[in-house]
Amino acid sequence: MKLRGRVWLFGDSINTDLMYPGFVTTLPEAERPKYCMGANRPGWSEQVREGDILVAGKNFGCGSSRPAAKSLRSLGVSGVLAESINGLFLRNAINFGLPALSLEGVSRMFGEGDIAEVDVGSGYVENVRTGETKVAVPLPQALIHIIASGGLLPLLIKVGYLKG
Amino acid sequence: MGMTIAEKILANHAGVKKVSPGDIVTVKVDYAFQPDLAFTEDLGELQKVWDPDRIMIVFDHVAPAANVALAEAHKLARDFARKFGIKHVYDIGRHGVAHEIMAENGFLRPGGLIACPDSHTATSGAFNCAGRGLGLPEMLYAMAKGETWFQVCETLRFKIVGQMPERVMSKDVILHIAGRYGTEVAVNKNVEFTGPTVSEWSLSSRITVANMAAELSAEFALFEADRKVIDYVSSRTREAFTPVTPEADARYCETFEIDVSKIEPQVSVPHSPGNSKPVSEVEGTPIDQVFVGSCCNGRLEDLQVVAEILRGRKVHPDVRMIITPTTQETYAQALEAGLIKVFVDAGACVTNPTCGACYGGHLGVLAAGERCISTANRNFQGRMGSKEAFIYLASPATAAASALAGKITDPRR
Numbered sequence: 001m002k003l004r005g006r007v008w009l010f011g012d013s014i015n016t017d018l019m020y021p022g023f024v025t026t027l028p029e030a031e032r033p034k035y036c037m038g039a040n041r042p043g044w045s046e047q048v049r050e051g052d053i054l055v056a057g058k059n060f061g062c063g064s065s066r067p068a069a070k071s072l073r074s075l076g077v078s079g080v081l082a083e084s085i086n087g088l089f090l091r092n093a094i095n096f097g098l099p100a101l102s103l104e105g106v107s108r109m110f111g112e113g114d115i116a117e118v119d120v121g122s123g124y125v126e127n128v129r130t131g132e133t134k135v136a137v138p139l140p141q142a143l144i145h146i147i148a149s150g151g152l153l154p155l156l157i158k159v160g161y162l163k164g
Numbered sequence: 165m166g167m168t169i170a171e172k173i174l175a176n177h178a179g180v181k182k183v184s185p186g187d188i189v190t191v192k193v194d195y196a197f198q199p200d201l202a203f204t205e206d207l208g209e210l211q212k213v214w215d216p217d218r219i220m221i222v223f224d225h226v227a228p229a230a231n232v233a234l235a236e237a238h239k240l241a242r243d244f245a246r247k248f249g250i251k252h253v254y255d256i257g258r259h260g261v262a263h264e265i266m267a268e269n270g271f272l273r274p275g276g277l278i279a280c281p282d283s284h285t286a287t288s289g290a291f292n293c294a295g296r297g298l299g300l301p302e303m304l305y306a307m308a309k310g311e312t313w314f315q316v317c318e319t320l321r322f323k324i325v326g327q328m329p330e331r332v333m334s335k336d337v338i339l340h341i342a343g344r345y346g347t348e349v350a351v352n353k354n355v356e357f358t359g360p361t362v363s364e365w366s367l368s369s370r371i372t373v374a375n376m377a378a379e380l381s382a383e384f385a386l387f388e389a390d391r392k393v394i395d396y397v398s399s400r401t402r403e404a405f406t407p408v409t410p411e412a413d414a415r416y417c418e419t420f421e422i423d424v425s426k427i428e429p430q431v432s433v434p435h436s437p438g439n440s441k442p443v444s445e446v447e448g449t450p451i452d453q454v455f456v457g458s459c460c461n462g463r464l465e466d467l468q469v470v471a472e473i474l475r476g477r478k479v480h481p482d483v484r485m486i487i488t489p490t491t492q493e494t495y496a497q498a499l500e501a502g503l504i505k506v507f508v509d510a511g512a513c514v515t516n517p518t519c520g521a522c523y524g525g526h527l528g529v530l531a532a533g534e535r536c537i538s539t540a541n542r543n544f545q546g547r548m549g550s551k552e553a554f555i556y557l558a559s560p561a562t563a564a565a566s567a568l569a570g571k572i573t574d575p576r577r
Binding site for chain 2: 012013015016017018021022023025026027029038039040058059062063064065067069084085086087088091092095096140142143151152153156157160161162163164
């Protein structure tokens with residue numbers, strides 16, 4: 001599973017209240033993603049494009065179980081690279097089919113707008129502009145399988161547990 | 165090398181003798197709890213449940229419904245329960261914040277493992293019961309199959325020692341820890357809280373600390389089950405349980421010792437629980453609202469402390485004080501103890517149990533520019549409503565003292 005996309009840089013502790021504020025739960029599904037990062041980076045949800053990659057600092061996705069990963073997917077984000085990723089966000093990322101890798105030093109490896117190439121299977125990360133490379137500890141195969149299937153929901157539909 | 169509490173509970177529920185950090189294990193869960201808010205997400209229609217008697221539907225986040233969208237979600241929750249014959253439904257009037265409802269009904273048992281999508285599920289650790297927030301898709305899987313997966317993590321230990329100073333509460337201790345070690349200290353780590361001070365703490369005080377372990381980004385956050393836990397749980401269930409202790413040679417990636425005797429009341433300033441400071445550094449900050457409630461600090465013990473401070477006095481005229489008991493049971497206990505009268509006489513607004521203001525749902529949402537001192541667990545930007553509002557986290561004692569003064573105030577005064 002390989003990604004190539006334009007980089008957006010975010011800081012430490014980007015939490016789920018920023019990505020999926022409480023009030024959006026009362027809005028129709030289709031409107032929710034546009035409020036993603038509305039407090040910390042107004043206008044971002046309109047600038048992000050299909051395939052873009054989010055590069056962030058420590059503890060990305062801290063906070064609640066709100067499906068922030070789903071909003072990122074809906075906005076076209078193809079992957080997240082962060083110094084560290086909150087455990088609950090990582091579970092949600094896997095379950096919504098969003099590749100997410102923890103990699104120390106990654107936030108200093110990219111400037112905003114750089115092009116990142118990522119091999120999710122091996123953990124290989126490259127900044128195409130500078131040529132700098134780093135290798136993250138890859139996710140276990142079983143979890144990559146869920147991501148590659150488009151997340152857990154299609155798998156649940158396949159086994160008949162869920163009707164889409 | 166021996167196992168920590170979390171490792172032993174995971175091994176027991178995976179049906180294996182031993183697990184080690186790095187392993188991915190499939191575990192059976194004892195119970196699955198689905199809160200009302202989960203029904204605001206349309207992820208598809210579940211076709212089966214593994215055991216309707218082990219699934220609980222809890223109305224807590226916005227209870228009762230504050231608008232049509234949430235009323236529809238609540239209706240879906242009731243339809244779901246009916247469709248599968250789920251009997252444990254904590255509907256309006258019998259409701260409360262899920263973590264406390266689980267405890268009151270005897271579902272949090274030493275050695276247990278539960279599934280719930282709320283991020284403060286680590287609260288169960290106060291009962292020696294493993295829980296952590298799950299995502300909504302995997303909750304569907306847990307309800308269909310009665311199992312989920314975890315990657316076994318290393319365990320970090322906080323040893324709490326020293327005598328608690330007057331008016332310092334366990335909330336101050338955990339805010340201090342978040343400030344001193346950072347909110348990412350436990351990313352991909354389990355936490356154990358141990359030490360002589362922990363034994364002195366009431367169960368309610370331990371619940372606050374386990375609850376806030378989510379703000380340290382912990383996976384599981386566990387305490388041992390002592391007499392206080394065993395007596396409480398035994399009074400709530402007839403089901404058998406086996407407390408889990410760490411093995412003598414259990415491996416901890418780190419142990420931090422916290423001497424509470426040197427801790428002042430703490431306040432976490434916007435916009436992170438990790439921004440904690442001694443109250444003396446922020447005293448005098450004007451406030452518009454005081455919120456006492458949530459799964460963190462809305463239990464009887466918290467309300468008693470607040471009543472002690474408010475009794476016979478008045479909330480500052482420039483401040484609105486909102487008190488939200490955690491569950492209907494807490495509410496009834498507070499009524500019986502005369503606390504509700506104290507609050508109303510003081511000019512505080514007592515609401516029905518709900519997550520409510522804590523996450524900006526209803527009953528205490530903030531406007532731009534407003535400042536709120538809150539006993540809840542999170543002060544992220546936008547958490548309680550406007551993204552231009554400011555939330556200060558503190559103990560019930562500090563919140564109550566601040567309500568009287570109209571500004572952040574040291575409760576020892």
